[in-house]
Amino acid sequence: MASEDVRARLVTEARDWIGTPYLHRASCKGEGADCLGLIRGVWRGVIGAEPEGLPAYTPDWAEALKAETLAGAAGRHMRAVPLEAIAPGDVLLFRWRAHLPAKHAAILVAGGEAARMVHAHDGAAVAEVFLAPWWRRHLAYAFAFPGA
Numbered sequence: 001m002a003s004e005d006v007r008a009r010l011v012t013e014a015r016d017w018i019g020t021p022y023l024h025r026a027s028c029k030g031e032g033a034d035c036l037g038l039i040r041g042v043w044r045g046v047i048g049a050e051p052e053g054l055p056a057y058t059p060d061w062a063e064a065l066k067a068e069t070l071a072g073a074a075g076r077h078m079r080a081v082p083l084e085a086i087a088p089g090d091v092l093l094f095r096w097r098a099h100l101p102a103k104h105a106a107i108l109v110a111g112g113e114a115a116r117m118v119h120a121h122d123g124a125a126v127a128e129v130f131l132a133p134w135w136r137r138h139l140a141y142a143f144a145f146p147g148a
Contacts, residue, residue: 020032021033022121022125023037043145058107095140104121139148
């Protein structure tokens with residue numbers, strides 16, 4: 001399958017999760033997901049079985065560990081993408097503050113000046129939002145799914 005076809009399927013699958021309520025550690029379309037659960041669910045929907053088990057994590061896990069755990073896991077199974085070369089279908093990882101590890105994930109669904117992403121965050125359902133300047137300033141890593 002061509003890279004463009006994989007990317008189109010990733011975008012469609014990510015958008016299919018819109019409206020799924022936020023639920024910490026969950027990954028069930030329509031029932032509940034957190035940001036990692038969204039990425040896991042899109043992986044299952046397009047790529048296949050998840051490449052590794054889900055470790056235990058709490059909402060403050062990144063701060064407590066002081067390690068780039070999320071980026072490390074993504075790097076084991078996906079191809080790193082330069083931030084200036086992100087494309088629809090890529091996974092975006094964000095850090096809340098410069099000195100903290102990245103702990104939020106989203107999937108880019110539209111590029112360019114009006115770039116948009118799908119993500120899940122506490123207190124809201126999975127949603128599509130603009131990759132606004134605030135998000136761009138906090139963007140730390142990007143990864144391409146296998147085949148994309």
